[in-house]
Amino acid sequence: MTSGKYLRLAIxxxxxxxxxxxxxxxxxxxxxxxxxxxxxxxxAMGLNLTLGYAxxxxxxxxxxxxxxxxxxxxxxxxxxxxxxALALAILLCFxxxxxxxxxxxxxxxxxxAFVTLAFSTxxxxxxxxxxxxxxxxxxxxxxxxxxxFGFATNKPLPFYYLCLASLGIVSAAMWWLIRSPWGRAxxxxxxxxxxxxxxxxxxxxxxxxxxxxGSVLGGVSGVLYAPLTQYIDPVPFNLSLSLDLLMMxxxxxxxxxxxxFLGAMISVLLPEWLRDYTHDYYLMVYAIAVIGLLIxxxxxxxxxxxxxxxxxxTKAASALRAAAQSRLETAQ
Amino acid sequence: MTAVLEVRDVRKSFGGxxxxxxxxxxxxxxxxxxxxxxxxxxxxxxxxxxxxxxxPSAGEVRIDGRAVTGLRPSQLNRLGVSRTFQLLQVFPxxxxxxxxxxxxxxxxxxxxxxxxxxxxxxxxxxxxxxxGFFKLDHLAGEPAGGLSYGQQKLLDAAMAFMGGPRLVLLDxxxxxxxxxxxxxxxxxxxxxxxxxxxxxxxxxxxxxxxMSLCSRVMVMAEGKVLxxxxxxxxxxxxxxxxxxxxx
Numbered sequence: 001m002t003s004g005k006y007l008r009l010a011i012x013x014x015x016x017x018x019x020x021x022x023x024x025x026x027x028x029x030x031x032x033x034x035x036x037x038x039x040x041x042x043x044a045m046g047l048n049l050t051l052g053y054a055x056x057x058x059x060x061x062x063x064x065x066x067x068x069x070x071x072x073x074x075x076x077x078x079x080x081x082x083x084x085a086l087a088l089a090i091l092l093c094f095x096x097x098x099x100x101x102x103x104x105x106x107x108x109x110x111x112x113a114f115v116t117l118a119f120s121t122x123x124x125x126x127x128x129x130x131x132x133x134x135x136x137x138x139x140x141x142x143x144x145x146x147x148x149f150g151f152a153t154n155k156p157l158p159f160y161y162l163c164l165a166s167l168g169i170v171s172a173a174m175w176w177l178i179r180s181p182w183g184r185a186x187x188x189x190x191x192x193x194x195x196x197x198x199x200x201x202x203x204x205x206x207x208x209x210x211x212x213x214g215s216v217l218g219g220v221s222g223v224l225y226a227p228l229t230q231y232i233d234p235v236p237f238n239l240s241l242s243l244d245l246l247m248m249x250x251x252x253x254x255x256x257x258x259x260x261f262l263g264a265m266i267s268v269l270l271p272e273w274l275r276d277y278t279h280d281y282y283l284m285v286y287a288i289a290v291i292g293l294l295i296x297x298x299x300x301x302x303x304x305x306x307x308x309x310x311x312x313x314t315k316a317a318s319a320l321r322a323a324a325q326s327r328l329e330t331a332q
Numbered sequence: 333m334t335a336v337l338e339v340r341d342v343r344k345s346f347g348g349x350x351x352x353x354x355x356x357x358x359x360x361x362x363x364x365x366x367x368x369x370x371x372x373x374x375x376x377x378x379x380x381x382x383x384x385x386x387x388p389s390a391g392e393v394r395i396d397g398r399a400v401t402g403l404r405p406s407q408l409n410r411l412g413v414s415r416t417f418q419l420l421q422v423f424p425x426x427x428x429x430x431x432x433x434x435x436x437x438x439x440x441x442x443x444x445x446x447x448x449x450x451x452x453x454x455x456x457x458x459x460x461x462x463x464g465f466f467k468l469d470h471l472a473g474e475p476a477g478g479l480s481y482g483q484q485k486l487l488d489a490a491m492a493f494m495g496g497p498r499l500v501l502l503d504x505x506x507x508x509x510x511x512x513x514x515x516x517x518x519x520x521x522x523x524x525x526x527x528x529x530x531x532x533x534x535x536x537x538x539x540x541x542x543m544s545l546c547s548r549v550m551v552m553a554e555g556k557v558l559x560x561x562x563x564x565x566x567x568x569x570x571x572x573x574x575x576x577x578x579x
Contacts, residue, residue: 181437181446181453188423188434195421198383200409200438200495255425 044260046217052254054210055190063123066237068222082146097215101208127234139233253302342391353555366546414497424477435494
């Protein structure tokens with residue numbers, strides 16, 4: 001047990017050190033892709049909370065990334081600091097996410113997916129048509145990158161570190177959340193809402209909270225996305241972003257803490273890597289790889305690991321039982 | 333003795349079918365009331381009406397003299413009314429210990445204090461005691477989904493007791509449990525009833541189990557109360573024999 005703990009700790013330290021040290025020599029494009037991975041991981045973690053832990057389907061996570069991105073773009077081009085835009089985006093996404101949770105109290109599964117899909121479309125139309133606020137299809141350009149504790153993040157490497165640090169903070173908060181009684185209540189909500197209700201779990205409030213908190217992370221992701229690309233228009237925040245985020249959660253392993261990290265890696269990094277080898281066919285190869293993975297393991301990449309560990313534990317337990325049995329028999 | 337639960341003329345209809353048809357009874361503090369009757373006589377619907385899972389079409393439910401008709405199940409649970417279900421209802425992915433902690437955590441503090449407080453909500457000791465009490469010690473860390481059916485039944489019952497309830501409604505606790513484990517379950521229920529003055533209402537088809545566990549038995553047929561009284565009286569009641577027990 002403890003050796004497993006040390007192993008996990010060691011892997012974690014190596015991974016974090018790697019994420020800090022290895023990209024130092026990356027070119028501009030490599031750093032952009034890696035920053036994008038960190039930003040998308042934050043949004044996917046939010047969806048993993050709503051969908052993976054609390055079991056509420058949402059096809060609107062991309063819209064919250066959009067809300068965060070537009071909040072940051074509009075305010076920072078007006079001269080606000082990014083941190084103020086972040087605070088406002090968090091409040092806004094919490095409130096809107098909370099309200100989007102209300103339909104989930106009435107409808108579930110595919111029906112809920114459709115309600116959230118409608119919301120996603122609605123937000124896209126707001127981004128595109130409300131030109132007075134969003135500058136419509138022309139988008140918002142010259143989005144500044146922030147100064148953090150006096151350090152400019154204009155260059156790709158410092159901005160990547162900002163994204164990575166944000167991912168670190170979000171991960172720590174998420175770790176705390178899912179280990180708290182709330183995490184247990186979210187899981188109960190997913191596995192058996194009726195029973196949870198009979199045990200005093202206010203399923204209504206936890207459902208709304210799952211939506212609100214998941215949406216907040218979508219917003220946080222968007223607040224970083226705007227200064228990353230430094231130009232936004234409505235197109236990146238249409239339904240396909242929501243579907244991409246959903247795929248990240250499912251491919252990585254819904255309901256696993258590390259699922260979004262892997263899912264975002266596959267969704268953001270794999271196509272880029274494949275492009276170098278398979279040229280024009282890279283998206284096809286990518287699509288087939290995803291289909292193959294989900295046929296092999298419907299619970300995602302971490303589902304494979306989970307099955308392997310469970311099988312090993314079961315084997316160890318039955319070996320113990322067999323040993324105890326034979327001791328009993330020899331004693332007789 | 334005062335009544336913990338008072339049910340007054342409760343009715344529940346689904347379309348043209350009246351599943352519960354004007355049921356009234358009291359459950360006194362500290363007693364174990366058995367609820368028997370043929371399948372489809374309205375026992376589970378009555379439970380659901382008492383527990384807020386269904387809203388009665390008419391009538392009133394009182395807990396400790398307070399009208400609770402229309403409260404949500406989670407609110408009732410925090411007032412000290414707990415239940416088990418006819419079909420297994422544990423959280424398969426959570427460990428046995430986490431199932432029990434979950435069953436107790438919403439009974440203390442506020443939502444905020446639960447978020448920032450300890451991750452076990454200070455309930456690990458209480459959960460371990462309950463695990464020991466129901467003889468599930470070696471399984472504490474296992475996911476509940478990996479337990480045998482009988483063990484899950486025990487866990488299901490244990491969860492109903494985590495919040496320290498005054499009144500527990502058990503829907504067929506003995507269904508599908510083997511005779512050895514059934515004896516265990518009966519001992520545990522009797523012990524909790526005696527030590528904590530918890531009051532039970534038990535739906536059950538296993539006559540031997542009901543008659544030996546309960547202080548009073550209520551018989552339902554076609555949505556109505558057919559008879560209510562001590563086990564011996566019920567066993568000898570001609571109407572009950574006709575409708576349910578058989579000759």
